[in-house]
Amino acid sequence: MSRIKRTFTQDEKDLVYGFGFAGALTQIGLPENAIPMALLFFNLGVELGQLFFIAMAVAIIAAGGWLMRRLQKAPWPWAWLIPPYAIGSLSVFWVIQRLASF
Numbered sequence: 001m002s003r004i005k006r007t008f009t010q011d012e013k014d015l016v017y018g019f020g021f022a023g024a025l026t027q028i029g030l031p032e033n034a035i036p037m038a039l040l041f042f043n044l045g046v047e048l049g050q051l052f053f054i055a056m057a058v059a060i061i062a063a064g065g066w067l068m069r070r071l072q073k074a075p076w077p078w079a080w081l082i083p084p085y086a087i088g089s090l091s092v093f094w095v096i097q098r099l100a101s102f
Helices: 003-027 032-071 077-100
Strands: none
Touching: 003 032
């Protein structure tokens, strides 16, 4: 899939998601004139949360590298397998959990 096609696909998904979220805000009684500001701050919060997560991951990796250099030990070869298996296991758990809720 080309980069332009992916961008349009992502934008279309975000647009549909935004309309759905705006509809939910209307249903809970938020005034029409407050919806754009609520969407803006919601999106800013999501972006800041993602940046915080990335910063924490980089800090943990850097601290681990610093600790290994300080202790003059090489990391275990199998240690690099833990994150992908943990992420995959959590993903499978969530899929099974959501499928079971139907």
